[in-house]
Amino acid sequence: MRLRRCGTDAVLVEVDSLGEVSAVRAAVRAAELPDLVELVPAARTVLISVRPGTGLGPVRRVLGEVDLSRPAEIRSREVRIPVHYDGPDLDLVARTAGMTAAEVVALHSGTEYEVAFCGFAPGFGYLVGLPEALRQPRLDSPRTKVPAGSVAIAGEFTAAYPRATPGGWRLLGRTDATLFDARREVPALLAPGDRVRFEVAG
Missing domain, CATH: 2.40.100.10 (Cyclophilin-like)
Structure with a gap:
């Protein structure tokens, strides 16, 4: 997993597969971060943005605990x-x-x-x-x-x-x-x- 800052309020997470994208997306969604603004998955990346001024610390903590081999369980429609x-x-x-x-x-x-x-x-x-x-x-x-x-x-x-x-x-x-x-x-x-x-x- 590679993290790239996108301005002051967003980070782009780079991974190696769609399965790992799913793991990151699911883990961030399951964490229910109160300042999360947008979560945008793509083929090999996930863009995560938060409310201006709130900082990316909570996002980084969640990402540090992600098991890329096992997506978190979340309710889906x-x-x-x-x-x-x-x-x-x-x-x-x-x-x-x-x-x-x-x-x-x-x-x-x-x-x-x-x-x-x-x-x-x-x-x-x-x-x-x-x-x-x-x-x-x-x-x-x-x-x-x-x-x-x-x-x-x-x-x-x-x-x-x-x-x-x-x-x-x-x-x-x-x-x-x-x-x-x-x-x-x-x-x-x-x-x-x-x-x-x-x-x-x-």
Whole structure:
């Protein structure tokens, strides 16, 4: 674990894996630090900021006790997202995985995922837990426009696109769920640590 100061009221924690990111995030969240302002995980870092003038001492004490091999237990929210599995890459994913399309759907929808971190676009959550059999590379030629609501896979991640953007992930289907709405009190549907299940839409 490496700590880098970010101004006077924040520290960037650098680690070596998503599992260690989860351990740091969970430990800081579980500590319920009263002056914590923001906790932002990414693929290999966690940014921790506190109220101006309160100091980073409590944060450093928590970090000094983190067991990177074992995430702290915290309560997480479960989010269910209905999916129409009719994506343009579903057959490609099935052929690559050596499965039928129905088997891909059953495997993807039968797995519980966790939001590791958010980024790329507002409301875009990178979900881990994708079964090994479904882990495939990005498309050789990214699409210039992926429709909002597209449910996709790439590498070790699965995700749903909150808005239309370019992208090279393989598209399994689409959801009608609103993944990001700036007018809501909490704009993003997904947050780091949430447990997510995709359900076959009727």
